[in-house]
Amino acid sequence: MSLDQQPIVSRNPSPAAPPAPGADAVLVARDLSVWYGSTQALRGVSIAIPRNRITALIGPSGCGKSTLLRCFNRMNDLIPGFRMEGQLGFDGDPVAGPEVDPVTLRRRVGMVFQKPNPFPKTVYHNVAWGARINGYTGDLDELVERSLRRAALWDEVKDKLNRSGLDLSGGQQQRLCIARTLAVEPEVILMDEPCSALDPISTARVEDLMEDLKAEYTIVIVTHNMQQARRVSDMTACLMLDEARGNGHRPGVLAEFSPTDVLFTTPKDPRTEAYITGRIG
Amino acid sequence: MSRASDALYRPRRGLRRALGAGFAGLCLAATLSGVVVLVVLLGAVLVKALALPPNPPWFAVGEQLRELAAFLSRIASSTNSPNPELAGFKAGIIGSLWLLLLVALIAIPVGVGAGLYLEEYAPAGRLRRAIQTNIANLAGVPSIVYGILGLVVFSRAFGFQALALGKMLWAGALTLSLLVLPIVVIATQEALRAVPPSLRQAALALGATRWQVIRDHVLPSALPGILTGTILALSRAIGETAPLLMVGAANSILFPPSGPSDYYTALPVEIYNFATLPREEFRSVAAGGILILLGILLSMNAVAIFLRTPTGQRAASRAIAQLGRLGWSGRRAGRSRTGLASAVVVPGPGASGPDSEVAQPTDQGGAES
Structure with a gap:
């Protein structure tokens, strides 16, 4: 059955994936399981990520937060031995499967990585490259300026557009990577611990930026920092390690997915409660 | 102050230090042996090259250098001759430069292409591992074996006269290309492997195709490494003698080749021939040829080292x-x-970086x- 005619949120009121009030789901996973070789990384995850919200994925190390995130733009395909079962939808279209072109998908589902990874090119070309290779026919200069402005970086770099992106500070590099992602006009931005390599001031700037971007984009952020999840996100998904299977591996499962204020004040799942109060993880 | 447990330790600090110093000394000796051999070799070759009269005293450095320069330019500009006063390496130098050019034109595209395929496109599996192992083995096959292969495949074309290249320059160039191909492939693969995965991921996450990522990010990053390996491979090719003897580099040629279909000879082949001649004066000529060959090789290696910095x-x-x-x-x-570009065009004399x-x-x- 195809995913495109389903009002997924209303028809599938799974307890793990309650609909966010007043928002439709843009990314949907249903009964998603992932293996790397013989190691199961995720088991039976069902989640519906609401549009124009910031959704945080939290949980202990190795519980599959990044794996889940990378499923949505097929970056896991690059890992040898990766295998998944279940359904993944983006805007009602399937994400996985041989008929889906990951190149097209990745333009619409952008990604910001843990470590700032600007290209060893000029600031200008860092932003312009993605648009150019996607066949952008508009005014590149205008696009570069607009993207840098939206990433709150323009004022700091407008005089050094032809300097290398690697000459910027760590926080500026990360915002440059965000600008680069914005330049290809994605609908969703996946952020994999975007602030873990940044100092508190740079972190605050990125968090403010996310708040500004929320109006136009759907943001999914993986974070180890529970204060950050609390500060920035509207919805929070808490992943946990399942109990050990026969071979000792513990796949990740979705323990709870709720509005952030609910999850952090009145968690329903005892494992979530233990995690957010610091007793495990 | 000492604790009771100190009695259980016997530090022997003097011995431990002496052992360390001794080991470092052995390593230093091993390092120097290479340098010493090179210095002795160069000295011996220089003495040989300057053996022809007039013989100024060794301490007259200026005179010696002038003599050496005159000698080298003479042997570099004259072709083979039975008279050692007139004999030179012009044919061999030009032949070797032709070989270098053709080997570069053949081995670089094929080798880099193969390295790219194996590293970027080939699906991981048994087949790729088998190819990989074979290429590593090919890099260790003695060069004379390539000579025999070249003789059969290129010079004689398995007996098909129409396709046989005979003693043409082409035969030598193709044989040397085969010889250095594995080195180029391996150097390319190593350079590609050194490109950080974060760079590829960043590019792919923007919706780039694999070809766009390779063209705009992977190749430019890997290029210095590829060039270094390729230049070292070419300098191996230019020093090879044995396979060229098999595929028809001539003993003596009076006219340098003017194209890839001519008969040819190569610098190391001519050096070998002069060195085997009975007259003492030819030894000097051979030594002069060695100096020219070493000069070419060392300058190629210098370029390779520069590309690594x-x-x-x-x-x-x-x-x-x-x-x-x-x-x-x-x-x-x-x-x-419009717009931005005009605002950005060269901000000023001070601010314009090297790459505007x-x-x-x-x-x-x-x-x-």
Whole structure:
């Protein structure tokens, strides 16, 4: 059955994936399981990520937060031995499967990585490259300026557009990577611990930026920092390690997915409660 | 103050230190042995090259150098002759440069292409592992074996007279290309493997195809490494003698080859021939040839070493960026004319960095249209 005619949120009121009030789901996973070789990384995850919200994925190390995130733009395909079962939808279209072109998908589902990874090119070309290779026919200069402005970086770099992106500070590099992602006009931005390599001031700037971007984009952020999840996100998904299977591996499962204020004040799942109060993880 | 447990330790600090110093000394001796051999070799070759009369005393450095320069330029500009006073390496030098050019034209595209395929495209599995192992083994096959292969395949074409290359320069170039191909492939693969995965992921996450990632990010990053390995492979090719003897590099040729279909000889082959001649004077000529060959090899290696330094890497990537820009700005001529570009074009004499990539497309676009 195809995913495109389903009002997924209303028809599938799974307890793990309650609909966010007043928002439709843009990314949907249903009964998603992932293996790397013989190691199961995720088991039976069902989640519906609401549009124009910031959704945080939290949980202990190795519980599959990044794996889940990378499923949505097929970056896991690059890992040898990766295998998944279940359904993944983006805007009602399937994400996985041989008929889906990951190149097209990745333009619409952008990604910001843990470590700032600007290209060893000029600031200008860092932003312009993605648009150019996607066949952008508009005014590149205008696009570069607009993207840098939206990433709150323009004022700091407008005089050094032809300097290398690697000459910027760590926080500026990360915002440059965000600008680069914005330049290809994605609908969703996946952020994999975007602030873990940044100092508190740079972190605050990125968090403010996310708040500004929320109006136009759907943001999914993986974070180890529970204060950050609390500060920035509207919805929070808490992943946990399942109990050990026969071979000792513990796949990740979705323990709870709720509005952030609910999850952090009145968690329903005892494992979530233990995690957010610091007793495990 | 000592604790009771100290009695259980016997530190023997003097012995431990002496052992360390001794080991470092052995390693130093091992290092120096290579340097010493090189110095002795160069000295012996120099003495041989300067053996012809007149013989100025060894301490007259200026005179010796002048004599050496005159001698080298004489043997570099004259061809083979039965008279050692007139004999030289012109045919061999030009033959070797031809070989170098043809080997570069054949081995670099094929080798880099194979390395790219194996590293970037080939599906991991048993087949790829088998190919990989074979290439590593091929790099260790003795060069004379390649000579025999070249004789059968290129010179004689398995007996098909129409395809046989005989003693043409082509036969030597193809044989040497086969010889260095594994080195180029392995160097390319190693350079590609050194490209950080974060760079590929960043590019792929923007919706780039694999070819776009390779063209704009992977190859430019790997280029200095590829060039280094390739130059070292070429300097191996230019020093090879044995396979060329098999595929028809001539003993003595009076006219340097003027094209890849001519008969040819190569510098190391001529050196070998002169060294085997009975007259003592030819030894000097052979030694002079060795100096020329070493000069070529050392300057090629110097380029390779330069490309490994940060300055060299920047220079290489800048050159490549320049090449890429020529193609790109031609297509985009006039598109990015307005707004930002005019605001960015060369901010001022002090601020313009070495790579003013933003300004350039506009400038060139304007110039072309």
